[in-house]
Amino acid sequence: MKRLDVRIQGTTNPAFHKGRYEGQSGFTVLNKQLADVTMSTIVKLGYSENRLAFQLRHLLPETTTERAGFVTCEAAVPITSVVNTRVVIIGPDLSGDVSWIGMYGYIMPCPYPLESGQALVRDLGGRHAYFHCDSLCRSYMSDQGTPVNWYGTLVY
Secondary structure (H helix, E strand, C coil), rough: CCEEEECCCCCCCCCCCCHHCCCCCEEECCCCCCCCCCCCEEEEECCCCEEEEHHHEHHHHHEEEEEEECCCCCCCHHHHHCCCEEECCCCCCHHHHHHHCCEEEEEEECCCCCCCCEEEEEECCCEEEEEEEEEEEEECCCCCCCCCCCCCCCCC
């Protein structure tokens, strides 16, 4: 039940939905583990959140701040450079630990410089680890819910 922000990719050759949605971004909420990349899930695309089924192989995890109608491609920056960005961990941390996969986390400020594409992430339980952007997928909170600052405390 995690929200994953995704970009549609690889739908032009061979054509899938006639390639009409190539490069568009949206999100999906996975409610079960999918066995392989040919299985489909519903993706809500764009500002209007049109619902369309796409195979997993056509979904690329969103790793920038680009959001249709809000942040243009030109203004977007990597999520690893924006403190307090909510992410879902989709790969191992820099030490190879896979126990984080499937958890929500937040990009944290790091007291020392990291290599390009790396970030310090804090999970909701307070643990910290370092990740490369390839192990992270943005998870924008569209309904916002209860605001939480990057220390994990509620903001009223």
